[in-house]
Structures are given as structure tokens and as C-alpha cells.
Amino acid sequence: xxxxxxxxxxMQASKSENTKKAEPFYWLSVAKQKTCSxxxxxxxxxxxxxxxxxxFTPTDxxxxxxxxxxxxxxxxxxxxxxxxxxxxxxLAESRPVSGVRLSPLDHKPVLITSAKDEDSSVFLxxxxxxxxxxxxxxxxxxxxxxxxSLGSLxxxxxxxxxxxxEKLDSEEPAMMMNNLGxxxxxxxxxxxxxxxxxxxxxxxIYNECISISESEDFMEGTSGKFSFQLRGESDQMxxxxxxxxxxxxxxxxxxxxxxxxxxxxxxxxxEEVFWRIKILPILHELKKKDNIENLCLAxxxxxxxxxxxxxLGKHFxxxxxxxKILYRLVDIDSDxxxxxxxxxxxxxxxDGKNLLSVCKLAFKICRNEKNDYIVQNDRLLDCLLEVLRNxxxxxxxxxxxxxxxxxxxxxxxxxxxxEMVNKGAVEMLLQLMKQINNVKENDTYFSxxxxxxxxxxxxxxxxxxxxxxxxQLVCSGAASELCVALEQRVNDRDVCTYIxxxxxxxxxxxxxxxxxxxxxxxxxxxxxxxNKHQKQQDLVIRIVFILGNLTAKNNQARxxxxxxxxxxxxLTSLFQTYYELDLNAQTWYHDGEGKGxxxxxxxxxxxxxxxxxxxxxxxxxxxxxxxxxxxxxxRVVELLVTVLExxxxxxxxxxxxxxxxxxxxxxxxxxxxxxxxxKKLHIAEMLLKLLMSDNMDGVVEAVRVFGNLSQYHEVCxxxxxxxxxxxMIALLDSKNHDVCFSACGVLxxxxxxxxxxxxxxxxxxxxxxxDCLQDFGPADWQLSCLICKTLWNYSENFTSAASCFGxxxxxxxxxxxSLLDExxxxxxxxxxxxxxxxxxxxxxxxxxxxxxxxxxxQSHHSFLPAVPITPF
Numbered sequence: 001x002x003x004x005x006x007x008x009x010x011m012q013a014s015k016s017e018n019t020k021k022a023e024p025f026y027w028l029s030v031a032k033q034k035t036c037s038x039x040x041x042x043x044x045x046x047x048x049x050x051x052x053x054x055x056f057t058p059t060d061x062x063x064x065x066x067x068x069x070x071x072x073x074x075x076x077x078x079x080x081x082x083x084x085x086x087x088x089x090x091l092a093e094s095r096p097v098s099g100v101r102l103s104p105l106d107h108k109p110v111l112i113t114s115a116k117d118e119d120s121s122v123f124l125x126x127x128x129x130x131x132x133x134x135x136x137x138x139x140x141x142x143x144x145x146x147x148x149s150l151g152s153l154x155x156x157x158x159x160x161x162x163x164x165x166e167k168l169d170s171e172e173p174a175m176m177m178n179n180l181g182x183x184x185x186x187x188x189x190x191x192x193x194x195x196x197x198x199x200x201x202x203x204x205i206y207n208e209c210i211s212i213s214e215s216e217d218f219m220e221g222t223s224g225k226f227s228f229q230l231r232g233e234s235d236q237m238x239x240x241x242x243x244x245x246x247x248x249x250x251x252x253x254x255x256x257x258x259x260x261x262x263x264x265x266x267x268x269x270x271e272e273v274f275w276r277i278k279i280l281p282i283l284h285e286l287k288k289k290d291n292i293e294n295l296c297l298a299x300x301x302x303x304x305x306x307x308x309x310x311x312l313g314k315h316f317x318x319x320x321x322x323x324k325i326l327y328r329l330v331d332i333d334s335d336x337x338x339x340x341x342x343x344x345x346x347x348x349x350x351d352g353k354n355l356l357s358v359c360k361l362a363f364k365i366c367r368n369e370k371n372d373y374i375v376q377n378d379r380l381l382d383c384l385l386e387v388l389r390n391x392x393x394x395x396x397x398x399x400x401x402x403x404x405x406x407x408x409x410x411x412x413x414x415x416x417x418x419e420m421v422n423k424g425a426v427e428m429l430l431q432l433m434k435q436i437n438n439v440k441e442n443d444t445y446f447s448x449x450x451x452x453x454x455x456x457x458x459x460x461x462x463x464x465x466x467x468x469x470x471x472q473l474v475c476s477g478a479a480s481e482l483c484v485a486l487e488q489r490v491n492d493r494d495v496c497t498y499i500x501x502x503x504x505x506x507x508x509x510x511x512x513x514x515x516x517x518x519x520x521x522x523x524x525x526x527x528x529x530x531n532k533h534q535k536q537q538d539l540v541i542r543i544v545f546i547l548g549n550l551t552a553k554n555n556q557a558r559x560x561x562x563x564x565x566x567x568x569x570x571l572t573s574l575f576q577t578y579y580e581l582d583l584n585a586q587t588w589y590h591d592g593e594g595k596g597x598x599x600x601x602x603x604x605x606x607x608x609x610x611x612x613x614x615x616x617x618x619x620x621x622x623x624x625x626x627x628x629x630x631x632x633x634x635r636v637v638e639l640l641v642t643v644l645e646x647x648x649x650x651x652x653x654x655x656x657x658x659x660x661x662x663x664x665x666x667x668x669x670x671x672x673x674x675x676x677x678x679k680k681l682h683i684a685e686m687l688l689k690l691l692m693s694d695n696m697d698g699v700v701e702a703v704r705v706f707g708n709l710s711q712y713h714e715v716c717x718x719x720x721x722x723x724x725x726x727x728m729i730a731l732l733d734s735k736n737h738d739v740c741f742s743a744c745g746v747l748x749x750x751x752x753x754x755x756x757x758x759x760x761x762x763x764x765x766x767x768x769x770x771d772c773l774q775d776f777g778p779a780d781w782q783l784s785c786l787i788c789k790t791l792w793n794y795s796e797n798f799t800s801a802a803s804c805f806g807x808x809x810x811x812x813x814x815x816x817x818s819l820l821d822e823x824x825x826x827x828x829x830x831x832x833x834x835x836x837x838x839x840x841x842x843x844x845x846x847x848x849x850x851x852x853x854x855x856x857x858q859s860h861h862s863f864l865p866a867v868p869i870t871p872f
Contacts, residue, residue: 063367063409066454066494078401078451084361089327090353268317274309275318283325292334299340303347312347319348330361339365339378346383351396359387359402366409376416381407381423388428393435397448400432404455411462418466426463426472429456430481437484450492453485457498464505473506479515483522486529493536496529500542507549517550517557523564530570534577537605544574544612551619558623572635575613579642582606586646607652614640614658621665631666632673640666641679644686649698660690660701667708680709684718691727696739703731703742710749716756725750725759732768737780740772744786751793760794761806770808774815781841784819788849792856801857809857816854820847 282305285298306312316322326341338361345358362384365371375381387403407425410416420426433456436449460478463469473479482499489495506512516522526543533539550557561567585604603611617636621627630636643659663683667676676683683705690702706724709715719725724746731743747765751757760766773787791805791812798804805812822842 063369063412066451078398084330084357084364086327086329086331088353088357088360089323089330091324091327271309271311271317274311278305278309279311279318279322283322286325286329289329289332292332292337295329295332295334295337296340299337299344303340303344306344306347312349314349316348323348323350323354335365335368335371336374339371339374339380343378343380343383346387351391355387355391355396356399356402359384359399359406363402363406363409366406369409369412372410372413372416375410376413376419381410381416381419385420385423385425385428388425388432393432393439393449394445397445397452401448401452401455404429404432404452404459408455408459408462411459417462420463421466421469421472426460426469427476429460429463430473430476430478432456433481433485437481437488441488450489450495453489453492454494454498457482457485457495457502461498461502461505464502470506470509470512474512474515477515478506479503479512479522480519483516483519483525487521487525490525490529490532493533493539496533497539497542500529500539500546504542504545504549507546510553513549513552514554516546517554517560522550523547523561523567527564527567527570530574534574537578537609540574541605541609541612544571544609544616548612548615548619551616555623558620558626562620562623562626562629568630568633568636571613571616572639575610575639578606578609578613579639582610583646603652603654607655610643611652611655611658614643614655614662618658618662618665621662627665628669628671631669631671631676634675637663637666637675637679641683641686644683644690649690649693649695653695653698656690657698657701660687660698660705664701664705664708667705670711677712680712680715681718684709684715688722688724691724699731700739700742703728703739703746707742707745707749710746713753716750716753719746719750720756720759726763729760729763729765729768732765732772735775737776737783740776741780741783741786744769744772744783744790748786748790748793751790754797757794757797766791766794766805767808770812770815773819774811777815777819778838778842781838781846785841785845785849788816788846788853792849792853795853795856801859805857813854813857816850816857820850820854 279302282298282302286295286302289295311318323345326345329341330338332338342358342361342365345354346362350358362380365380366375384403384407388400388407391400391403393400407420411420433453436453436456439446439449460473464473482502486496486499489499503516507516526547530540530543547561551561582604585606617630617640621630640659640663643655644663647656647659649656663676666674667680667683687702687705687709690698691706693699706715706719706728710719719728728743728746731739734740734743747760747769751760760769769787769791773784776783778784795801795804801809
């Protein structure tokens with residue numbers, strides 16, 4: 001909250017009022033309640049928040065799972081570098097979903113001979129009733145289902161329906177071949193035992209067996225033969241020279257054609273045709289391994305073909321054979337080829353060890369920044385986001401670790417980073433964080449999930465740079481989730497560092513800052529972290545920066561933080577720690593041990609922490625009760641004064657200026673226990689050093705503090721003794737609003753003492769004040785009002801206008817007359833709101849003082865009676 005500050009001296013109406021106390025430059029008005037906009041305008045930044053740069057985070061030179069600054073030792077973290085081969089994949093695990101080898105039957109089947117046996121626990125196999133069931137059954141088993149439905153008698157081999165259908169469904173072809181363990185002729189001979197004599201059925205079985213045989217031939221290294229023709233194929237496919245693609249009205253969409261008379265091609269048979277016509281030729285290309293470019297092209301064609309035939313995913317009969325071929329190609333050391341392979345393998349929805357291996361493969365590819373272009377073109381991000389969206393956290397936490405690690409590497413690329421935002425990566429990462437936050441500390445997965453959380457938060461840190469991502473983070477409640485994760489992982493410095501990096505970025509924006517301030521425990525959490533990691537500069541500086549952002553614009557946040565237990569003591573303790581570190585560093589430098597090293601213009605690590613700490617104190621001091629308490633806190637004031645004592649503005653400009661700003665804020669509070677009152681002369685001496693520097697920002701800040709301190713007679717005497725008033729008069733030529741305003745404030749307080757008024761004429765101050773009034777005039781009614789008040793105080797003891805204002809009298813008369821012409825000064829091209837504010841300042845501040853000053857100048861009497869002016 002800002003305060004209206006009356007900038008005038010009390011004026012005497014008669015001799016009986018000569019003893020009336022003069023009002024100081026910055027005087028807290030309680031006479032009239034004003035609107036917020038008026039208060040802010042009138043405060044003229046007397047109480048000000050302090051801005052600063054966000055802590056710099058250097059980019060790691062190399063892409064690693066854990067950054068160079070990680071505290072995780074090699075033995076306590078998953079590796080960033082590893083080798084991947086075909087043996088890294090589990091071939092047995094690549095079978096279709098629920099693929100389980102059936103145990104051999106150790107009893108003879110019981111055939112149902114009457115209705116009485118219908119309740120028996122053993123049933124004859126029946127054909128699948130649903131199309132979905134048809135899709136799942138293996139080809140060889142399908143023959144048995146069809147024969148049983150025709151009422152044929154079984155031999156000693158019967159498939160019991162008590163076995164889970166899914167176990168039958170997903171038995172892989174390769175495994176089936178091992179189980180059969182016989183040649184095609186033996187296989188056909190045996191099939192005749194179970195199948196009625198039916199040419200159509202036999203033809204169907206024969207064709208299926210050829211398909212299996214050809215797959216075997218391919219796996220053995222021989223080329224498959226495509227000279228057969230299934231019943232039900234279109235005439236177009238039989239004609240030479242026609243398009244070999246499977247004719248459909250809507251692409252290679254799976255459909256069930258029924259089992260009428262046992263001759264129509266069902267869904268599986270359709271898949272077999274597609275496999276042999278579309279997929280096998282591509283697999284033969286992959287088998288050649290002649291050059292990388294051709295292999296990459298073949299992989300691209302393979303992915304497109306699989307997608308066309310709806311064969312991506314788990315429910316694909318030949319999935320096992322295909323994956324085994326792809327796994328073998330991983331041994332070829334080529335990132336472009338491995339990228340193609342990873343994309344297909346991920347699209348096949350592998351899990352377990354294979355999911356881990358393929359995520360490692362993607363991680364390995366993304367680790368090389370040179371691969372960003374091919375990663376972008378092959379849309380690997382889509383596959384990884386699919387893993388992020390669907391995989392189980394507990395079952396696949398290590399795979400998710402490398403998956404998110406790969407996404408983290410991608411987020412270092414601007415194009416891929418924008419793509420992530422557009423594809424909903426922010427929401428997915430936050431959802432994963434919520435799942436991790438739900439895991440309790442005593443859970444066996446808790447420690448391992450910390451590794452994953454490092455990757456996740458590092459990715460969010462990169463995403464936080466983009467405005468759309470920031471909006472999503474605010475809307476998705478990221479502030480509360482980040483605080484929960486921070487609280488749970490308070491002992492994990494890596495996680496804490498990444499989270500505070502995110503918060504330091506996001507808290508620079510008002511919407512997220514408000515959301516973070518609404519997290520009631522965030523202040524307690526930040527203080528706990530500061531106390532725990534007091535000497536971890538990279539962590540401390542960001543937490544303090546966040547606190548500075550929270551207290552910059554929110555008065556409730558200032559009060560809430562101040563009320564936290566040991567909040568100010570924690571800040572001062574940190575200040576003392578880093579002050580000592582900086583002092584030791586200075587001693588090392590000046591003793592010659594730093595000889596030959598350039599003195600850095602930017603702040604050192606210790607200085608940067610102190611800059612952020614002082615900023616928090618400056619922001620807190622804006623709150624009335626908090627500011628008054630801090631002004632009476634010996635340790636706070638002593639540390640601020642210490643900065644002015646041991647640091648020159650050339651050593652660290654931002655630190656010194658911030659210290660002066662905080663002293664200025666605290667000097668505003670006129671409380672009996674104020675430590676500043678006791679140290680006012682010492683502070684004035686320190687400010688003199690700053691005032692004489694070549695740094696204009698430092699000069700302005702020193703002048704502002706003198707404006708408050710010049711309320712005290714001792715300080716006014718110090719200003720006159722050290723001839724500081726000459727410097728204030730010289731600043732009137734700066735042509736800068738704020739500089740002139742602050743300098744004029746000091747001059748106003750000096751003119752309170754009638755014995756000190758003559759200095760204005762001696763140093764040409766009257767002419768400079770008139771010039772300021774002419775230069776700024778209607779552009780700054782507050783400054784114009786301040787000038788008129790200074791001239792009024794100065795002219796109090798003069799009997800004639802000429803002797804008072806000298807050669808500037810006529811200029812001042814004309815100037816005041818024109819500035820009091822309402823039509824002239826208020827006829828400006830401003831919008832309505834600004835014009836109303838402009839008029840308000842003119843009517844309430846400038847006009848009353850200017851009219852009375854004009855009346856005094858126009859009087860030709862030898863004695864100019866003093867006219868009282870009430871505070872405005």
C-alpha cells in the first residue's frame with residue numbers, strides 16, 4: 001500500500017502562528033481518504049518495490065540423464081550411456097497379448113452323448129460367436145473350431161474351452177510351428193483326421209499351411225513363394241498387370257466376412273493375404289542389409305504398410321515374427337535407422353523389457369543434438385507421448401524414465417518444444433507428476449520415482465518459457481502440484497533445484513504468482529528449504545527470488561510471509577552468511593591471490609544472493625505494520641548500512657542501490673523505536689559517498705533518502721555543512737522528472753528553516769526552479785506544486801518581490817498566470833481517464849498553492865503577509 005505524502009511547509013497567517021511546526025517533506029497525511037489511483041500517483045515512488053534479474057541458469061554442454069551439477073552419484077542413478085543390441089530385447093515377450101503356451105492334456109476327452117451330460121464340466125469346442133473372437137483365434141486352431149462345429153468326431157486331441165480363449169487367441173505362429181514340429185505334408189495328413197472330406201475346407205487349410213511354411217522359409221533365409229491364390233480373392237488380383245493392392249472401398253480396414261460353408265475368407269485370412277503381399281516383400285528388403293539408406297526407406301514403407309493394414313498395436317497375428325526381425329536390425333549402429341525402428345516398435349505397443357529397451361533406444365537417439373532434425377521429421381515425439389499417456393507408472397517406471405528423458409532432450413529444440421505444447425505435453429507431464437505425488441515415502445517405488453521426477457521437472461522448466469505453456473500450467477493447477485512435489489522431495493536436492501527453477505520462471509508472471517501465493521504452505525516450505533540448504537547458492541538464490549516476486553505486488557503475501565515463524569531471522573541469517581562469503585572473497589582478491597583475474601562487472605554469487613535478499617526486505621517494507629517493524633529491527637538496519645560501508649557502487653551497483661532503496665523505504669516510518677533515527681547521521685555520511693559517484697541511478701537513490709532524512713534538523717545541518725545543497729540545486733538542470741522531484745524535495749525541507757533560505761539566491765536556485773516549472777509545467781503537476789511550495793517557503797521573510805525573486809520575478813508572474821488558466825492547460829489530447837486524473841492533480845495540488853504564490857508576488861506592499869495553506 002502506498003501513502004499520500006504532503007510535500008509542503010506550514011505557512012503562517014499571523015505572528016501568533018509563528019511557532020507552528022513546519023511540515024516535513026514526506027509527511028503522512030490522514031486528513032483525507034483518497035482513491036487508490038490518487039495514492040499511487042501522489043506517492044511518486046517514495047515507497048518502492050525493487051526489481052532484479054532472474055537468476056541465470058547455464059545450459060549443460062552435453063545432453064545427459066542427470067545434469068553436471070547433479071548430486072546423484074553414478075552408483076545411485078540410472079546410466080546415461082549404455083549399449084543396446086538385439087539381445088537387449090526379450091524375444092519371448094514379443095508374442096501377442098495374453099500369449100501363453102497351453103499345457104498338454106493328461107486325460108481323455110469326454111464326449112457328450114446325451115442331453116443329460118450337458119451340465120458336465122467338459123464341453124466340446126464351439127465356433128466363436130462374435131467377430132471379435134474370430135479375429136483372435138490362430139489359423140491352425142480355427143480349423144479345429146470349424147471341424148468341431150460340423151459335428152466331426154475327435155481323435156485323442158481336443159481343445160478344451162475351459163482354457164481361456166485369450167490363451168488360444170494369441171498363441172504366436174512361431175510357437176505354433178514348434179509345437180506342431182512336423183512338415184507341411186504331415187501337418188496336412190494330420191488335419192485330415194479332424195476334418196470331414198470337404199474340398200473347400202481342405203483348400204483353405206492347405207493355403208494356410210503354405211502361409212506358415214513361407215514364413216518359416218523367410219526366417220530360414222529362403223525367399224517365400226507367392227504362387228498360390230486363396231479362394232475369395234477378387235478377379236482384379238488374379239489378372240496380371242493389375243494393381244496388387246487389396247481392393248476395398250475404405251482402405252485396409254478389418255472386416256469379418258463370415259464363415260458361410262467354411263469357404264469365405266475371414267478376417268485372419270485377409271490379414272494373411274495382406275502380410276504376404278504387402279509386408280513380406282518389405283521384410284525381404286530389410287533382410288538384405290545392403291545400405292543404411294535403403295534400410296531406412298524400407299522401414300518407412302513398413303510403417304506405412306502396417307498402418308494401412310491396421311496392424312500396429314498388439315492384436316496382430318504376425319507381430320512376434322515382425323518384432324524379432326526389427327530387434328535384429330538394432331545391431332546396426334545407425335541413428336537414422338534406429339529412429340525408424342524405434343518408431344515401429346513403439347507403435348507395436350511392446351511392454352516390459354522391450355518397452356524399456358526401445359525407450360532407451362529413443363533416449364540414445366535424442367541424446368545427440370545432431371539428430372533433432374530427423375527426430376522432428378519422423379515424429380518420434382508422438383510415439384513417446386503415447387507411452388507417457390498410457391503406460392503404468394509402477395510397472396514401467398524405468399521405461400518412463402528414459403521416455404521422459406528423451407522428451408527432455410527434445411525440449412531443448414525450439415521447434416520440438418512448440419510441438420510439445422501443441423500436442424498436450426504439459427497436461428500429460430502434470431498428470432504424471434500427480435501420480436508420482438500420490439506415491440508415499442514408504443513405498444518401494446518412491447526412490448526410483450525421484451529419478452523420473454528429475455526428468456519431468458527439467459522438461460517443464462524448458463516448457464515454462466513459452467506463453468501457451470505458462471497458460472496451461474496456470475490453468476492445470478501446476479503451482480499446487482509443484483509445491484506438493486517440493487515438500488515430498490525436500491531431501492532430494494536435484495528435484496528441489498529443478499522445481500524452484502520452474503517457480504522462479506513462472507513467478508515472474510502475475511497470474512502464476514497469484515496462484516502460487518494462494519498455496520498457503522508455500523512460505524513455510526520455502527523457509528524450510530532455505531534453512532536446510534543454506535549454503536546451496538543455486539537453490540537459495542532462486543527461492544529468495546521467488547519470495548521477492550510474491551511480495552512485489554501482493555500486500556497479503558507480504559503480511560503472510562512476515563507472520564511465518566522465524567521468517568525475518570532466516571533472511572538476516574542468510575544475509576550474514578553470504579556477506580561473510582563475499583567479504584572473504586574480497587579479501588582474497590585484494591591480497592593478490594586474485595591478481596591477473598578480471599574483476600567481474602556482474603555480481604558474484606554471494607552478491608547476487610544479497611541483492612535478492614534485500615529486494616525481499618524492500619518489498620516487505622511497503623506493508624505499513626511490517627515496514628514499521630523492520631525499521632525498528634536492529635539487525636536488518638545494521639546489515640543494510642554495512643552494505644553501504646563496505647561496498648562501493650563500482651563494486652556492485654545493484655546491491656548498493658537496492659540497499660539505499662530499502663533504507664529509503666524504512667526511513668519513511670516515523671516510529672519511536674526506529675533504528676534509522678539513531679543512525680541517521682552515519683547513514684547520511686554513507687549516502688554522501690553514493691551522491692558523489694558517477695552513477696546517476698545511485699545519485700537519484702541517495703537524493704531520495706536525503707529527502708526523508710532531511711526532516712531531521714541534524715541532517716539538514718549536515719547537508720548545509722557538507723554543501724550538499726549545491727549538488728541538489730545542480731540536479732535541477734538534469735531535465736529528468738524524478739531527479740528534479742527528489743532534489744526539490746530536499747530543498748523544500750531545507751527552506752523550513754528561515755535561516756537557511758538565502759542559499760537559493762546565492763547558488764542561482766531561484767532561476768533553476770523557475771526553469772523547472774517552465775520545462776515540466778502541465779506535464780507534471782506534482783513537481784510544479786512542489787516547486788511552488790519551495791518558492792513560497794523561501795519568500796516568507798522577504799518584503800518585496802524584486803528582492804526575493806530578482807530578475808526571475810516577471811518570468812514567474814507570466815508563467816504562474818498561464819498555468820492557472822484552466823482552459824489553456826487542460827485543453828490537451830488525452831483520453832478521458834488520463835484527462836480526469838490530469839485535472840484532479842491540477843485542482844487539488846497545483847492550483848491552491850500557485851494562486852497564493854501569485855497573489856504574494858503581485859502585491860506591491862513592502863510587507864507580504866503570510867497566507868496559510870492547509871495540507872492537500
